Amino acid sequence: MTTAPAAAPDIRVPAVPAGRAGFGHLLLSEWTKLRSVRSTVWTLIAFVVVTVGLTVLISLAINGAWTGPRSASRDASVIADPVGAVLGLSLALGQLTICVLGVMVISTEYSTGVIRASLLAVPRRLPMLAAKAVVFAVLIVILAEIVVFGSFFVGSAILHSHVHVALSDPGVTRAVVGAGLYLTVLGLFALGVGGLIRHTAGGVSAVIGIVLVLPIIGALLPSGTVYDHINAYLPTQAGQLVAHVHRSSGDLLGPWQGFGVLCLYTAVALVAAGYLLRRRDA
Amino acid sequence: MIEARDLTKRYGDKVAVDHLSFTVQPGRVTGFLGPNGAGKSTTMRLILGLDRPQEGSATIDGKRYADLGNPLRTVGALLEAKSVHTGRSAANHLLFLAQSQGLPRSRVGEVLDLVGLREVAGKRAGGFSLGMGQRLGIAAALLGDPDVLLLDEPVNGLDPEGVLWVRNLMKHLAGQGRTIFVSSHLMNEMAVTADHLIVIGRGKLIADSATQDVIARSSGESVRVKTPDPARLAPLLTAEGASVSPVAEGPDAGTLLVTGLPAARIGELAASASVVLHELSPQLATLEEAFMELTAGSLEYGQHSAATAAAVPAATPGRV
Numbered sequence: 001m002t003t004a005p006a007a008a009p010d011i012r013v014p015a016v017p018a019g020r021a022g023f024g025h026l027l028l029s030e031w032t033k034l035r036s037v038r039s040t041v042w043t044l045i046a047f048v049v050v051t052v053g054l055t056v057l058i059s060l061a062i063n064g065a066w067t068g069p070r071s072a073s074r075d076a077s078v079i080a081d082p083v084g085a086v087l088g089l090s091l092a093l094g095q096l097t098i099c100v101l102g103v104m105v106i107s108t109e110y111s112t113g114v115i116r117a118s119l120l121a122v123p124r125r126l127p128m129l130a131a132k133a134v135v136f137a138v139l140i141v142i143l144a145e146i147v148v149f150g151s152f153f154v155g156s157a158i159l160h161s162h163v164h165v166a167l168s169d170p171g172v173t174r175a176v177v178g179a180g181l182y183l184t185v186l187g188l189f190a191l192g193v194g195g196l197i198r199h200t201a202g203g204v205s206a207v208i209g210i211v212l213v214l215p216i217i218g219a220l221l222p223s224g225t226v227y228d229h230i231n232a233y234l235p236t237q238a239g240q241l242v243a244h245v246h247r248s249s250g251d252l253l254g255p256w257q258g259f260g261v262l263c264l265y266t267a268v269a270l271v272a273a274g275y276l277l278r279r280r281d282a
Numbered sequence: 283m284i285e286a287r288d289l290t291k292r293y294g295d296k297v298a299v300d301h302l303s304f305t306v307q308p309g310r311v312t313g314f315l316g317p318n319g320a321g322k323s324t325t326m327r328l329i330l331g332l333d334r335p336q337e338g339s340a341t342i343d344g345k346r347y348a349d350l351g352n353p354l355r356t357v358g359a360l361l362e363a364k365s366v367h368t369g370r371s372a373a374n375h376l377l378f379l380a381q382s383q384g385l386p387r388s389r390v391g392e393v394l395d396l397v398g399l400r401e402v403a404g405k406r407a408g409g410f411s412l413g414m415g416q417r418l419g420i421a422a423a424l425l426g427d428p429d430v431l432l433l434d435e436p437v438n439g440l441d442p443e444g445v446l447w448v449r450n451l452m453k454h455l456a457g458q459g460r461t462i463f464v465s466s467h468l469m470n471e472m473a474v475t476a477d478h479l480i481v482i483g484r485g486k487l488i489a490d491s492a493t494q495d496v497i498a499r500s501s502g503e504s505v506r507v508k509t510p511d512p513a514r515l516a517p518l519l520t521a522e523g524a525s526v527s528p529v530a531e532g533p534d535a536g537t538l539l540v541t542g543l544p545a546a547r548i549g550e551l552a553a554s555a556s557v558v559l560h561e562l563s564p565q566l567a568t569l570e571e572a573f574m575e576l577t578a579g580s581l582e583y584g585q586h587s588a589a590t591a592a593a594v595p596a597a598t599p600g601r602v
Contacts, residue, residue, distance in 0.1 A: 021352050021384030029382035036374035037367060108367065116332060116365040117375070117422060120357075121382040123331045123348040281333040 026122065026131035033114075034105060034135055043101040048147055051094035055151035058089055059158035066162050075162075082165035083175040083245045086155030087148060091179055091243065094147070095236075098140060098183050099211060102190025103203035105136055106273075110198040119282050129195065129274050133188055140187045145180035152176045171245040178242030178255060185259070185266050186211070186239060192269025196276060211236050228252065235265045283308055284329060284430060284463055288338030291324055291485075298324040300485035301338065306463045308429070311456045313476030313493065314465035321485035322465040323362050326434050330359055342430055352383045358423030362434040362465075364415065365422075368408030372399055372418050375407060376425060383426055393421040412439025420448070430461040437471060449475050473497065497564075505545045507538040507552075508561035515557045519543060522551065537561070 034040055062078060062085065065071050078085040106129075109115040122128040156165045167173045193210075194203040214234050221227040231237060232252040239262030241247075242255040253261065284306035291299040299321045306312045316322050327333040329340040331347035339346065342357055350356050366375050376390040394400045397417040402410070407418060416439055423431055433452070437445045452475060456462045466472050472479060472493070479496050481489040489496055509515050516526045516538060524543040528536065540548055545564045552559050 021382060025381055025384045029378045032374060032378040032381055033367075033370075036371065036378070037369045039369065112367040112369075113364040114367045114370075114375075116361055116363065117379060118382075119332060120330060120359055120365075121354055121379055123350070123353055281327075 023127060023131065026127055027135055029121070030128075030131040030135040033118075033132075034139065037108070039104055039108065040101065043097050043104070044143060047094050047097040047101075047143070050097060051090045051147050052151050052154065054090035054093060055086055055155045056158070059086055059155040063158055063162065078159070079163055081245050082156065082159065082163045083152065083172055083179075083243070086159070086165075087151055087176075087179055087243065090151060091148075091183070091240075095183055095186055095211065096208065098144070098187040099190040099207045100204055101140075102136065102187040103194035103197075103207055104200055105132060106191055106194040107198060107200040107203045111200055115282055125277050126274050129270075129277055133191060133270060136191060137184055137188055141180060141184040144183040145177065148176055148179040148183070169245075174255065175243050175245045178259065181259065182239050182243055182262070185262050186236070189235065189262070189266040189269050192266060192273045195273030196269065232258075233261055235262050238262055283344075283461055284340070284342055284432075285344075286325065286329065286338070286340045289325065289328055289335050289340055290337035291321075291328055291333060291335050298485050299328065299335070302482065302485065302487055303338075304480050304487060304490050306461055306480070307478070308461040309456060309459050310477040311452050311462045311464060311475055312478045312480060313472035314463060314480050314482070315469060315472055316465075316467065316482040316488075318467055320482050322467075322482065323434055324485075325482070326359070326361070326432050326463075326465065329432065330357070330361075352426070354379060354383045354426035354428065355385075356426070356428055357430045357432065358426060358428035359432045360416070360419040360423045360434060360436055362438070366407045366415065366418060369406055371404050372407055372410070372421075373403040375418065376421060379422055379425055385426060389425060393424050396424060397421040413441060413444050416440055416448075417444070420451075428460075431455060431463065433462070433464040435465055435467070437466070437468070445471070504539050504541045504565045505543065505548055506561060506563045506565060507540055507548060507559065508536070509538070509552070509557055509559050511557050512536060512538055514555065515552055518551045518555055518557075519548060522547065524548075539565075 062074075066075060109118060118128055119125055152167075156163075159165075165172060167176065190203070190207045193207050194200075197203040197206055215231075215237055218227075218231040218234055218237065221231065228250075229252065238253055238258035241251060241253055241258030244255065247254065251258075286305075287303050289299050289302040290297070302321070302325060314322050314325070324333065328335050329342070329347065342350065347353060347357065373390055373394065376393060377387065380387065380389050391400070391403075394403050397420050399414065399417055399421060402414065407415065410418065416436060420433070420436060423433065431452075436448050436452075440448060449471075452462050452464060456477070464472075464476065476493050479489060479491065479493050480487070481496065507515065512528060516528075519526050519538075519540055522543055524540050527539045527541075529539060543551075545562055549559065549562055552562075
């Protein structure tokens with residue numbers, strides 16, 4: 001029952017440096033994972049198109065209807081918060097693409113089974129999640145800052161004849177930078193939720209629920225100290241404050257306080273995801 | 283070397299692996315045999331740290347898998363379940379694994395060559411056939427030049443050429459002194475591949491011995507012998523204590539079915555008497571029978587005993 005010997009496959013690794021691969025190698029590995037699937041590219045293209053495109057459309061719409069009938073109060077609010085007027089709605093929709101990507105970078109590992117290969121390579125597990133979060137955050141913060149600054153410049157140029165807004169105006173640079181930071185941390189929050197739910201559809205539904213539905217429910221709550229606090233501390237309500245130039249009279253939190261609240265939610269989601277990643281069978 | 287000690291895994295109240303202890307030695311191919319649902323894949327997942335055992339432990343060269351630095355350089359694994367992103371190319375799948383271990387990028391091309399997937403390296407793995415997927419899994423397992431290999435049903439979905447290739451590769455790697463632990467529910471495949479067998483049923487150890495011994499333990503061991511001169515050969519064999527039954531009907535009429543003598547001895551006897559043999563083949567289904575016999579014992583008190591009894595007639599030698 002002997003068979004002919006195999007064509008002597010040589011499977012020796014030539015001159016591989018010994019020693020442990022460090023966290024830097026894991027970052028490189030996670031970057032390869034992230035860039036090598038089409039969903040990343042398409043989601044990020046959608047993010048750029050939606051955010052910049054909506055900014056242009058809204059700025060043109062405001063510009064076209066300036067001092068038109070019934071637009072006095074709208075014009076006043078644009079003057080009061082030009083960054084919010086230019087970026088507000090495009091962020092509200094652009095953030096959804098970042099949330100979807102955040103969930104998917106981890107949930108597709110489970111749906112395709114590649115998580116098993118990942119965990120065989122990094123059996124301690126937590127360094128894999130940490131590297132994934134770092135690579136994702138760096139990519140998103142760079143892209144998001146480029147996109148929000150680009151949107152701001154395009155939008156403010158379109159509105160130039162009616163509202164003059166510059167980065168040197170008080171609070172404007174912070175608001176624009178803050179918009180990019182908000183998107184990044186929200187993306188990490190989504191990544192944490194994706195790691196907890198381990199399922200793309202479920203994870204996306206949960207994050208969309210938190211981002212879109214919770215504020216609507218919050219707005220329906222009756223006025224009162226307790227309800228106002230619940231509203232103010234919702235992840236996106238709090239987090240978006242950093243992208244506002246001026247503090248509204250009703251705001252319970254300052255811009256960085258609000259951002260800090262979102263960071264806390266994100267930390268809790270990531271720590272919980274890490275804890276369960278260690279505990280659960282893969 | 284792989285060591286499992288008292289390994290136990292329960293999912294709810296179902297016991298998948300039940301106080302399993304065994305050692306897998308280097309330098310030979312060790313087959314891990316059991317019917318579907320016996321706990322083979324679970325055992326491998328426990329060894330690889332993907333699942334946590336409720337009791338017991340598994341070590342590789344004395345260490346838990348999670349404690350290995352750069353584990354892919356020590357252990358290569360092919361899992362039964364898919365573990366490749368369908369949208370990622372074969373090369374990128376191997377690249378991220380190589381990078382995570384600090385292996386050079388050139389290693390990706392080497393293992394792709396080794397498994398014959400170089401030409402589809404840039405193609406998305408989702409479009410791969412079952413056999414190509416298995417080859418990619420084997421490439422991933424060999425990426426870090428590991429001394430220990432765990433292969434869960436590696437020949438699943440492979441064409442005959444691929445089956446032969448995997449068989450030769452495993453023997454070659456074992457010949458280099460590596461530890462090869464390969465699971466299968468195909469007993470015939472194990473009979474020609476494995477030097478040693480670990481047989482489990484319902485999560486419990488049934489047998490842990492050399493492949494030859496497992497076959498020999500079977501009461502129904504038989505060898506097919508075709509000769510133009512059965513009248514001369516048969517008495518020689520019966521004189522050695524074998525029982526010989528000629529096949530009376532069908533295309534195989536005149537063939538002898540010999541039990542109680544190994545094929546090697548039958549060949550020697552025929553040669554010494556200058557009897558021409560046209561065929562001398564151990565009936566591989568005998569391992570299947572041995573296996574059924576072994577596992578039937580373990581299933582006897584279980585609810586599946588009826589199913590096993592029904593399966594035994596299907597394993598008759600005539601079917602091979």
